[in-house]
Amino acid sequence: MKHVIVIGGGLVGLGTALQLARLHPGARIRLLEKEPKVGAHQSTHNSGVLHAGLYYKPGSLKARLAVSGIRLMTAFCQEHGVKHEICGKIVVATNDAEIARLHTLLERGTQNGLRDLRWLSQDELSEIEPHAAGVAAVRVPEEGIVDYAGVCVAMQRVLVRSDVEVMTGMRTSSSTVPVCTVTVWRSLPGCSGRPAFCPFAESTISSSLRHRGW
Numbered sequence: 001m002k003h004v005i006v007i008g009g010g011l012v013g014l015g016t017a018l019q020l021a022r023l024h025p026g027a028r029i030r031l032l033e034k035e036p037k038v039g040a041h042q043s044t045h046n047s048g049v050l051h052a053g054l055y056y057k058p059g060s061l062k063a064r065l066a067v068s069g070i071r072l073m074t075a076f077c078q079e080h081g082v083k084h085e086i087c088g089k090i091v092v093a094t095n096d097a098e099i100a101r102l103h104t105l106l107e108r109g110t111q112n113g114l115r116d117l118r119w120l121s122q123d124e125l126s127e128i129e130p131h132a133a134g135v136a137a138v139r140v141p142e143e144g145i146v147d148y149a150g151v152c153v154a155m156q157r158v159l160v161r162s163d164v165e166v167m168t169g170m171r172t173s174s175s176t177v178p179v180c181t182v183t184v185w186r187s188l189p190g191c192s193g194r195p196a197f198c199p200f201a202e203s204t205i206s207s208s209l210r211h212r213g214w
Contacts, residue, residue, distance in 0.1 A: 006031045030167060038166065050144040052066065067114065077146060080154040083147040090125065
């Protein structure tokens with residue numbers, strides 16, 4: 001049996017644990033998060049935008065991940081009842097000097113595989129968004145907004161159903177690989193101002209991580 005410890009319960013850690021559970025249903029997986037709940041930091045403290053991949057260089061890894069990622073995230077939200085809205089967005093050229101750059105963005109989005117991109121004249125822009133002042137715009141219908149806190153909770157729920165141990169309040173102090181000894185500190189009430197290595201270590205988890213074959 002494979003044993004895996006995922007350190008960090010933000011969107012990246014939760015998503016990594018989900019994919020590992022899907023690819024290796026027989027593995028024993030633990031996710032460790034130092035905070036009392038998952039997604040306590042940047043994962044839920046952001047603008048809540050679902051980025052479609054308009055700006056990234058065509059063919060780049062960032063572009064491919066953005067385009068596929070927004071579609072996977074939208075499907076996940078629909079399946080698990082997470083609040084989201086594919087409301088689209090408008091990218092505006094405020095003067096003639098920005099027209100060329102706007103054409104470049106339209107071309108990039110098209111090459112990246114974004115659907116139903118549309119060039120808007122000044123009059124069309126005013127019809128859609130009368131409060132936006134510009135000479136032209138590009139409409140990006142696939143962009144949206146999402147409740148990332150809800151996403152984190154839904155991911156945790158799926159992990160628990162998949163027999164992944166999600167352990168909150170567990171601080172990792174050190175580790176070595178490929179034979180991994182992880183020292184974990186149980187965060188106790190009232191200890192936030194004390195040093196990270198104060199004497200309330202709850203356990204030391206030892207796990208042999210095999211990087212080949214995964």
